[in-house]
Amino acid sequence: MTDETDAHDHQHEHGHEHGHGHGHAHEHGHDHDHGHDDDDHEHGHDHGHAHGHEHEHAHDHGHAHEHGSPESFDERAATWDDDAKIARAATTARRIAEEVALTGTERLFEYGAGTGLVAEALRDRVGPITMADLSAGMRAVAQAKIDDGRLAGARVWDIDLATDVVGDAEEFDLVVTSMVLHHVKDLTTTLAAFAGMLAPGGHVCVIDLDAEDGSFHGADVDVRHGFDRAEIASLLEAAGFVDVHVSDCDVVAHDDGDYGLFLAVGTAPG
């Protein structure tokens, strides 16, 4: 099965059917190997620190793809999984399981799933898994994990919740999005989409950077500089979530210091 898109129940906001990717193999994973940092880029070299250093510099290497763009993630997909990010995903999954009582049957939707690291870490604690990402390269790596059994039975969707609408036929019990929302411009629409996809009593889990000074990605990267915890709570409440609480998730080590990650949990009203 090479159809990564499987977006049969999606309807594009503008009326035309989504799911154009049926049958596309998306053999991306092209490795340009610029050998440099990029937005969210984490070097392969090992600094010998327990939880690994994550480098998010925005050096100007004059390459074509805007930092943080889907294409820049395409280029990094093949080498995305490293010890630091695998450990971060394990911590994230553990913290989610500590905050949300999981039965092992939850229909999980992970938005901005990248290569599926968090989904992999949650795999044995939830039910069916659906992943979405804007980057074709990331989706191709996730699809390869489905094909080789690491994420057996999961689905990968090519959707942008700022513009695409997930049909009523799809419903989830858990929505997870990790290190993604700082890239998302239209948070109101995206968070409302999460709320609309969840069954009553379902949970959203947002993992992201605490408010920072912009040094995580660097000055020329157009991303949000993390979130104030009260701000993310307000955004979730404005999207209709109840029982919103925000707690510590992890700390990402960086050359310039440590960056806190929060876990915000909200419940879809019953």
Ligand SMILES: C[S@@+](CC[C@H](N)C(=O)[O-])C[C@H]1O[C@@H](n2cnc3c(N)ncnc32)[C@H](O)[C@@H]1O
């Ligand atoms: C920092 S990576 C995190 C990947 C994965 N969640 C993880 O923890 O390893 C951000 C991911 O979000 C995706 N992304 C960025 N903007 C997005 C958007 N507006 N909608 C969906 N995915 C997006 C990128 O393609 C990338 O895979």
